[in-house]
Amino acid sequence: MARILITSAIPYINGIKHLGNLVGSQLPADLYARYQRGRGNEVMFLCATDEHGTPAELAAAKAGKPVAEYCAEMWAVQAEIAKGFRLSFDHFGRSSSKQNHKLTQHLAGKLYEAGLIREVDDQQMYSKADGRFLPDRYVEGTCPNCGFESARGDQCDNCTKQLDPVDLINPRSTISGSTDLEMRPTKHLFLCQSKLKDQLEAWIDSKTDWPVLTTSIAKKWLNDGDGLQDRGITRDLDWGIPVKRGDEDWPGMEGKVFYVWFDAPIEYIACAAEWAEANGKTEADWQRWWRTDKGAGDVRYVQFMGKDNVPFHTLSFPATMIGSGEPWKMVDYIKSFNYLNYDGGQFSTSRGRGVFMDQALEILPADYWRWWLLSHAPESSDSEFTWENFQASVNKDLADVLGNFVSRVTKFCRSKFGEVVPEGGDYGDQEFALVAELEEKLEAYEAHMEAMEVRKAAAELRAIWVAGNEYLQAAAPWAAFKEDPDRAAAIVRLSLNLIRLYAVLSEPFIPDASATMLAAMNADGAGWPDSVGDALAVLEAGHGFSVPDVLFAKISDEDRESWQERFAGTRT
């Protein structure tokens, strides 16, 4: 039994994510986790909220709540929505956990001991009214270049000229509006990624099976311009993990916290420690997933993320791991995704454009979204969500091809033989041909799932569903029944078994419908099929079943139009 560690990029705590975020990491990660569990492998699937940084503080202030309280609430909201989408995390953690505090400080200490941390003196805009340093983009003022009055500290949105906060005329804080600002000296820690460039490059070069998208992005950052740059890992904020070297204070770093990009990926590991605590497990139980000296040697670690996250996962986080000098489990495979666009533009959290996860669940069950999003996952290029396409795909694939198959088979059986698997008749050429065809398609399906070729796996699964309809159409039990009821019984018996098999194979994509199908077939604990022939003999003559409700109701034109209208603007 293989052991597979799976992490999804961790969503930022600030607000509810949209469907583009979902399909870029959590959803395909869940698909893979469910598939691997279905195959009987041992899986550890982790995700968490990314809680630190200025945006979280500001969102909390806007909500009129202490930041810790705000984060706790938003974590609960995100956890509930994740549950709604049936994301099967073994643990949904928080980057603000005490485990992450401890581990982040520990790793910083190790990096310091290895001589990979240097102190840098800097100047930063300080707002007396806010009592804090302001990140560049939280300073606004008049652009010295074009006179635009709302230019940000890092760039003028009007003339696009890059700026420094000190260049702005009449600078003010976007947090309080205060103009009582001044440049103050401050000191920050930098991670010397440049010293690790060769090791990182060698490591990336060893990953010959990675997608081009992933390696090309990593290579670009590694070699572009002056090469890999050292990065600041601290900030002058209150909310975050206090800067320490292990348990010891860090002289000169009082009152500072680690920069969110540094502690966020470390949460992947800390999350496993949180999982252990939440489930009464020991330190050894989680370390066997993360420490190669403590049992993680045979673990295969796969990460899922959007392309914007690739640099952090191919360079920054590995730099932390390698630089620590400790035997942490490094990622084996990175599955990255492009962007999903919404109706001709992009999904946008900040502008509230598109469909958000909570809204999606309000209008349709999770399986509809899971199926469409996964079967249209932006793997090789950006892809596009349109309501017309969504309606057409879901109606055709889920309602017509799969749902209707279940419906026609169970209802035909009920009317001719009752709600019990009928006996009599033998399997003939048509059945043998179907089994052979399904063996072939199953093999292809498994190969695509193993390779995380999401769209191809979805297409293959759909072809498996279609094969059932083709068979039924050719075997025509409704015609056979008139001349040879036993023959019809054999066809129906096989078809009922097909429903059970479909439930097993479809579970990673549409877990709720899968459960409904299994319940209707009065079957449970179904394992992944070793052979299609055997799998189609599980339900024997005499086995009772029931006709399920319509598996997938169709999306009407009226529904589509009303949603189109509802989601045409921006979320308020």
Added chain:
RNA sequence: GGCGGUGUAGCUCAGUUGGUUAGAGCAGCGGAAUCAUAAUCCGCGUGUCCGGGGUUCAAGUCCCUGCACCGCCA
């Protein structure tokens, strides 16, 4: 401004290391069937593979260049 991505049938997209008549699903058209959520099944695709050069015996697939759209960065 720099960098990167994309541009293939009406729509959403596949097209591996360049190699025979460029593919899938949907939509559309025709037919079969009537068990079923009017669902299913079968048959039907000449599209300047964005334009222009070039390399090659051979390019959607490599190189140069132009255009369009989209991102990212400073």
